[in-house]
Amino acid sequence: MSRTPRPGPRPRVSVIVPAYNAMPELTRAIDSARNQTIGIGRLEIIAVDDGSTDGTAAELDRLAAECPALKVVHQPNSGGAGGPRNTGLDLARGDYVFFLDADDHLGPDALRRMVAMADQNGTDVVLGKMVSERGRGVPRAVFQHTQLRTDVYSSHAYSTLGPCKLFRRSLIERLRLRFPPCRNGEDKPFTAAAYLNASGISVVADYDCYHVDYRENGQNLTRTAVGLADRIDGMRALFETAARYTRPGTRRDKVMRRHIQWELCGALRALPREDRAEARGRYFPELRTWALAHCSDALFRILTAPERLLVHLLRADRFDDLMAVLGTADEDTERGLLVDKGRVYWLHPYFRDPEAAVPDACFDVTDHLPVRHHLAGAGWHGGSTLRVRGSAAVEGLDRDPEDRTELVLRRRESTDELRLPVTTGDGAEFAADVDIATADAGAPLRPGVWDLYLDVRAQGISRTVRFGSRHDDGLDINTARRVVAAGPGLRARVSPYFTTPYGNLSLDIGPAPQGAPCEVTEAVWHPSEKGTLVVAGRLLPPGSPARDRVLRLRAEHADGRVLDHPVRFAAGHPAGAFTARLSVRDLSRGRWTVTLALVGPGGTRGDGPSHAAPVPPPPRLPGARWLRRGRPYYAKPLTGNGQLTLELRVAPVRLAAALRNRLRRR
Template identity: 40%
Template sequence: MTTPADTAAAGPIPDVTVITGAYNSMPYITRSVTSVLEQTIGTDRLQILVINDGSTDGTGAELDRLAAENPGLTVIHQENSGGPAGPRNVGLERATGRYVFFLDADDYIGRETLERMVHLADTHGTDVVVGKMIGVNGRNAPTSMYHQNLARTDVFSSRVYWTLNPMKLFRRELVEKHRLRFRPELRVGQDQPFTSAAYLNADGISVIADYDCVYWVKRDDGGNNTSVTKGTAPRIRFLRAMFELVGEYVPEGPRRHHLLARHYTIDLPHTIRQLRREKNASDQREAFQDMRRLFDEYYSEGMAARLSAVERLLMELVRRGDLDDLLTASKYHKKLGDREAEHLTENGRVYARFPFFRDPARNIPDEFYDITDELPIPFRVGRAELDPATGVVHLAGKIKAPAPGGWSAPPEMLLRQRGGIVEHRLPLTVAESRDDAGYQDFRLDIDPATAGGGEPLAEALWDLSLASGDANVTRFGDRNNQGLAKQPAMHAAPKHAGSGQVVTLYAIRSTGHLTLEMGEIKHHAAKRFDVAAQPVTRRDELVVDVRATVSGLPADAVRLDVEGPAGVVASAVAHPGKAAGATRKYRARLRLPREARKHRDDFTPRVTVRAGSLAWTVPVTPAEPAPADAGPPAGRNIVTVLRRLAARK
């Protein structure tokens, strides 16, 4: 049964078809549907389809009630299909919107979500829009892909592949061109092949990171689909589907390894956990052999290079067909157990004493236990400053080789784009001498104008890490950087890019780790200009003081304007005071024109700050005039003041 109608009435093509599959979703379904009905884009621009998949808890009745009150909501009742894929595919067959958005019945969306997504896709011509997710009720939402807005990206230059649920905006033309549908034969991960194929066929992917788009709810009864599906076999079938899909689109090499790393590091531990829980030994052995056949096809040396030592060991045990040994060793994986291994240092290398280390009965090579290249690099921060005169970052301190054998590769500072895969390496200047603890002095100057391989750094968040080779990577910064956490250092550097750029060096409050921000992504220069207006004088003179905590501003950077109905009627360049580090004070004064004096409510003062092509506007709130008995204004003729005081007696 379908309400209010089996087919949509003829009319304008909606911008978005929102599709929700619901099965025993009380009481969550009410909030989920309401969040769609309250979208700022307006229900007249939406087609809202909710498919009741044979619910038995009152979900169907609640949906009918909502549909009766909201003509824009269409409810489709059907027999239970056994999973979320069926209802979603039904919705796709009925969709008429330019875009489709899938929303789970447990979850809900922010009021501006669809309006923002459609605007972004229309503006940049992208086929998929990924919106920031927020975990609710203890559910852990992915975060690595939401560090900054991205107008256009792809799965190879960002972390979007690490979120494969379908609660995103998809261009319907893309979906229909490639006949993308959900896989009902998969009991786990029915949505991931759909999203993955959409990503890989998309003409651009956009990311919204500055607005909470999707609220991902953990049900109180634990009834989320992924939580209730048990068994190893469904997970292996899902992994095979994903490996085959990636293999179809991406040839063997680093790009394939980048995508498959997501499944090896996230989905494989879940599969091994289920394997440990199998109660039937025959089922467990059969599932293990299926896993072995899968990895024989897709595991490679290039893939192994992206994994940790314990992950490589687990894969070696799978390859050998050692089920009991795999279950024993899996307890040392950080996501599968709480066992910690002791270390052996030998000939300059460090080995973890994971199970079966140098066991003659198994003869597993030492390379599967070698964690030398995974050890953190010990360091001490001595200096971390953004030069207020040049915008160059000055770093200095002490570092120590992580292994007794010394540096496996020359130490470098790694600038890694947060949420992406782009990175730049800058060599450190390291003293040859060591102190008694083995530390060496180092220094480095990072010029944002050249740090991007001789080019300006791109607009992004660049996390700073110490590196020695590809695996020894340690985030740089410590609690001694709390000054940069409370007050990030900001520099206006128009020379660093053709359109101008703001450079900010800041520390993460919880760890002190340092990040170099190119562009106003998290920190905004307009908030660094404190504007204070003095009371308008009797000569109708407006005086404004500006305190700027942005370095790199030219002497004539600050201007005071008075704007009326016909535009700017008066302007004055502020006079700069002496700079104290990154702080400089400016004072601007101008006499209000006659028309502004007569109709002050029609005129607005504002401060404009310019640095090359960069510009910020800060509103000015004129101070209230001083009360009549507040005393004489500064600078008034003392004789005049005394005469007026005498006249009052």
């Protein structure tokens, strides 16, 4: 088939499907692409038959006869998925490219959601939530919540280097990206290069976009290519890519940590399965080169003890010792710990063995000791005291009678830290009282967000961990929100909440508005209606009935213009819970203050006195972007000046400044 570019309007997405002996799953994959809600008129599907012998070629031709948007290329077998993907890239005309494996399939609304995410946020790569119905492993951490705009340094995106994502084609062509000629792992250098050069990365986590599966014939390359001979070329290209697009320092270490732990240490653990002469003469020298070139001393220190031991022996050119350690790795992981002079060491047979001559640092696990912790509940005990209940213990160490756990409160964006004693019960159980009125050396807690930690001690070893991510199922932390007396004539609003995305416990403390009609409990962007702010709250005093209360979400411009939006009360809710939506896309440019206002009985501002409650600035509210008459606009929360009320700046995106920022991030 001709590879000459086709005439006609440019499609939004080019879906590239590499196919080799892909029956019967191939039909489902193609159907999932052509039935996308974005519309077949906005797609081109490029299926590349890579020398199949099982009927794949005939099935593609049959499907193409039914669907003009499906273009089929037949080519000799290239030995991997990279070749047909490159063929598809040479033909692609879409604004975006999506790689769909022939044994997987798309959720019906996947491409529409991902394209909208990229368009609205100006991002070059979009990850759609991956799921598996038949037990194939999929990444989970990166899909804990939707992210409008992030990068590889502040998210879990780099943990998934497969190519089944949406890529802006201009990025691919600017970098001249193509898949290297490797049998296995060719996708990782491609994706890594795109990540490290992208203007931004988006994550769609609220919809099952991509469904992965195993083939009925068991011929997935990831399952059949298990030896180092199949993997070494891809790993080499991956290390070279990561080094090319990063500079030495903490950012490179963050990227290389994944490659040292997954690729390098994974290859080392595979050495015993290789021919010993081949392992010594072919693989060991190259793996050693990677360890010397890409594992900095700072990165070495944050590896786990087993990884440090392997990398040390590799860098020291000790092949026989490395193979001996690998041979007993399973049983050695069960060995105990030694506490010595305030440090904890793994009792590996090489630890302090004069003949082995391995530094103690390779066995130091002090900073890696896991802490088992659990939040059982948080509720009010008296007028201003919040009681936190849970359990905590350092795994692998027995607690001495004199060991004491402390609850640590750290005020975000400051150096304020408070330590509160806990009352211990049976085993690792504890309770801690946070008196809002006196916790700060007899003074009230200052307004702000306080993050909760536990300082857990055992045998003189102290481990401080963030607290709250593991808690009882169904624990509703919102029930602990309250306005309390924080001193003579002083009232404070206390809002415990679980952070996003990690679910840790924090306290948001602010002044209680005098005469305020309500309390705001949450302000977030709507997950699917882009540019819509959702504000949730409840009436004050708690339990106030919703009847006869005319409440409006109010946006007030700096020039005095006021726009009111309706509030919806939860039917029958005893606390007068409500939600309201503000379409920021409808606001004109300028500075807008967001409040909740109780207006007169008739619902107009002229019918009586109006009382307002501020909408507090959420700790982490990103900006929003949208198109207005073809021009990109944004809404940015104003922070950093001690605002007690949410303020939004609405303005068109300055294209020159956006371009400079993009070039600066390269």
